[in-house]
Amino acid sequence: MARTAGTLLPRAGAEQRALAWRGYRPEWPKLFTHVALVFLCAVFAVPFLWLVSTAFKPDNEMFVWPPVWLPKPFTIGHFQQGWSLLPFPTFLKNTVIICVLVVIGTVASSSLVAYSVSRIRWVGSRVLFVVVLSTLMVPYQVTMVPLFVIFKDLHWINTFLPLIVPAFFGNAFFVFLLRQFFMTIPVDITDAAKIDGATEYQTFFSICVPLARPALATVGLFAFMGAWNDFLGPLIYLRDESNYTLSIGLAMLNGQYGSYWGAIFAMATLMTVPIIVLFFLTQRTFIQGITLTGVKG
Amino acid sequence: MSQRAAIVRGHVNRSRISPAAWRNFRAGLLFGAPAIIGLLAFSIYPILSSLVDSFTSFDMIRPAKFVGLGNYTTLFTQDSLFWSTLYNTIYYVVFAVPLGIIVAFLLAMLLNQKIRGLSIYRTIFYLPSITPFVASAVLWVWVFNPQYGLLNTILAFVGVKGPGWLGDPNWSKPALILMSIWGVGGLMVIFLAGLQGVPSEQYEAAGIDGANRWQLLRHVTIPFMGPYFLFGLVAGLIGGFQYFTQVYVMTQGGPANSTNVYALYLFQNAFSYFKMGYASAMAWILFLLIAACTALVFRSSASRVYYGGS
Numbered sequence: 001m002a003r004t005a006g007t008l009l010p011r012a013g014a015e016q017r018a019l020a021w022r023g024y025r026p027e028w029p030k031l032f033t034h035v036a037l038v039f040l041c042a043v044f045a046v047p048f049l050w051l052v053s054t055a056f057k058p059d060n061e062m063f064v065w066p067p068v069w070l071p072k073p074f075t076i077g078h079f080q081q082g083w084s085l086l087p088f089p090t091f092l093k094n095t096v097i098i099c100v101l102v103v104i105g106t107v108a109s110s111s112l113v114a115y116s117v118s119r120i121r122w123v124g125s126r127v128l129f130v131v132v133l134s135t136l137m138v139p140y141q142v143t144m145v146p147l148f149v150i151f152k153d154l155h156w157i158n159t160f161l162p163l164i165v166p167a168f169f170g171n172a173f174f175v176f177l178l179r180q181f182f183m184t185i186p187v188d189i190t191d192a193a194k195i196d197g198a199t200e201y202q203t204f205f206s207i208c209v210p211l212a213r214p215a216l217a218t219v220g221l222f223a224f225m226g227a228w229n230d231f232l233g234p235l236i237y238l239r240d241e242s243n244y245t246l247s248i249g250l251a252m253l254n255g256q257y258g259s260y261w262g263a264i265f266a267m268a269t270l271m272t273v274p275i276i277v278l279f280f281l282t283q284r285t286f287i288q289g290i291t292l293t294g295v296k297g
Numbered sequence: 298m299s300q301r302a303a304i305v306r307g308h309v310n311r312s313r314i315s316p317a318a319w320r321n322f323r324a325g326l327l328f329g330a331p332a333i334i335g336l337l338a339f340s341i342y343p344i345l346s347s348l349v350d351s352f353t354s355f356d357m358i359r360p361a362k363f364v365g366l367g368n369y370t371t372l373f374t375q376d377s378l379f380w381s382t383l384y385n386t387i388y389y390v391v392f393a394v395p396l397g398i399i400v401a402f403l404l405a406m407l408l409n410q411k412i413r414g415l416s417i418y419r420t421i422f423y424l425p426s427i428t429p430f431v432a433s434a435v436l437w438v439w440v441f442n443p444q445y446g447l448l449n450t451i452l453a454f455v456g457v458k459g460p461g462w463l464g465d466p467n468w469s470k471p472a473l474i475l476m477s478i479w480g481v482g483g484l485m486v487i488f489l490a491g492l493q494g495v496p497s498e499q500y501e502a503a504g505i506d507g508a509n510r511w512q513l514l515r516h517v518t519i520p521f522m523g524p525y526f527l528f529g530l531v532a533g534l535i536g537g538f539q540y541f542t543q544v545y546v547m548t549q550g551g552p553a554n555s556t557n558v559y560a561l562y563l564f565q566n567a568f569s570y571f572k573m574g575y576a577s578a579m580a581w582i583l584f585l586l587i588a589a590c591t592a593l594v595f596r597s598s599a600s601r602v603y604y605g606g607s
Contacts, residue, residue: 041422048424051436109332113331122324128329141576142343145350146344146346170335201324228429231431247431251431251434251546258438272429275429
C-alpha cells in the first residue's frame, strides 16, 4: 500500500532511509515515554503502597492527608490486632498445607499425564489429550454442584481433601503446558536410552524430568499461586473456622470487622507479601511462565 | 533405526499386537491413569450429573423430582434476578475486557522501547496482577470508601467531589471495572512478548516505504498482534463471565443488586437456597453462553487475525 510512496522517492534518499530504519523499533519521544511511564507507575503503585504502609502505620497516621508513606513509628500493632480478632496463624498454616500438597500433586500427576500424551506412542494418547484439553472449556460452575455431592457422600466436607485430592489427577492446563515442553525433547535422546534397555519409567525419570525442570518449576509456581489465591473452593468445602484458609479468613475479617481498617490491611499484606517475595525469587520462571501460558502459534 | 523397525515388524508378523505396541499401550495407560481416573471422577461424571440435575428439583434434602424444562422456563420467564444478574455480568464483560486489552496494549507499547529502568516499570505494572484476589478486593473496598478512601481523597484534592462508588448503584459497576484495570499486568506481559516478536524487517520495510509512526502501528504492529488480542479477548470473556470472588468479598451483590453477577446468583442458589437443580440449569446456560461467545469471537476473527509466516 505505501509502496508507491517509496518508489516515488529518489534512490539516494531511499538508501538513506534504509540506513536510518535499520534495527528500528517504533520509538516514541524519550521524554514523553518517561513522563507517561512514571505517571502510570504511580497510578498502579499507589494503591499497593497505601496497603503496605497503612498496615504498618500507627492509628493517628491513617486518616491524614497527604497520606503518610513511611510510617513513623513503624508498628506491627495492626498485625497483632488482626490475629487477635481471628486466628490468622492457623489460616496461614492451613493455606501452606493445602498449597504444598496441591503443588506436589499437580506437578507429579500433570507431568506423568503429559509424558503419556507426548512421548509414548499408544492408541489412546491423542484421544486422552483432546478430552483433557476440552475440559478447559467447561466452566467451574457446571461441575461445582455434583462435585459437592460427591465429596459430601465421601464425608470430605470440612476437610482439606476436596481441595487437595483433585490436584493428584492431572490439571488440564498444566498437562498442556508440559506436553508442549516434552515435545521439544528430541526423540533421538529417548530412543537411544530405550535401545540401551531403559524402561519407560527410567526414560521419564532420568531423562525427561531433569530436562523439563524449568517447565516443572513454572507449573509448581502457578499451582502454588492458584491454591494460595483460591477462594471459591475453600468457601464451598470448609465449614469450621479452624479449617479456614487465608483467603476465607481475610474475607471473613472484612465482613465481620469491616471497620478495623488497619487490621484488614495488615492481614491483606500478610497474604500478599509471600507472593511478592516468591515473584522476586523466581522472576525468570514467572515471566517465562506467563508468556508460555499465553499464546503460541 | 531400520534394525529396530525390522524387529518391530517381526513381532507384528507373529502376533496381532506386537509386544512393543502392547508395552507402549500399557505404559501409556499407566502414565495417563491419573488423568483418565480424574476425568471420569471429576469431569465427565459431574458434567453429566449436572446436566441431569438441571432437569430436576434437586435440593439435597428431598428426593429429586424430574421437572423437564421447568428450571429453564422459570429462569427465562419468572426470575427477574436471572436477567438482571446476566445484564450485570454482560455489562462487566463488555466494558472490562476491551478496556483491559487496550490498557494492557498501551502499557506494553510504552515498555517495548530501549529505555532505562524498563524492568522496574514492568515489575510495578505486573505486581497488582499477582496480588491475591481477596487481598486486592479488601484493599479496593477502602480505595473506594466515599469518606476516607484513597480515590475520593485524591479527587477532593483536585476539587472534585467523588461519587459513592460501591455504595451507589450507578457507580458500583464502573468501580469494579476500574479495579479490574489495575490487574492487567499479566496480559501486558503477554502482549510485551508479542511485541518483541514483531520482526524488525517488517518495520524496516514499511519505514523505507515512508510509513509514519501511526501507519506502522496500524499496518504492522496491530495486525501482527492479532493472535495476542484474540487470546486476551477469549481469556477475558471466559474469566469475565465467571466473575465472582471480588463481588462476593466487596459488595455481596449490592447495593440494590447492582453488582449481583451471574456467578454470584448461581452460587447463592446452590449453596444458600440449596436449589441445586435450578443452579445446575443456570450453570448450563452459562456454559452455552461462554461457548457461543467464544465460537463467535473465533469465527469473526478467522478472516482478520494474521498468524505469522511459519
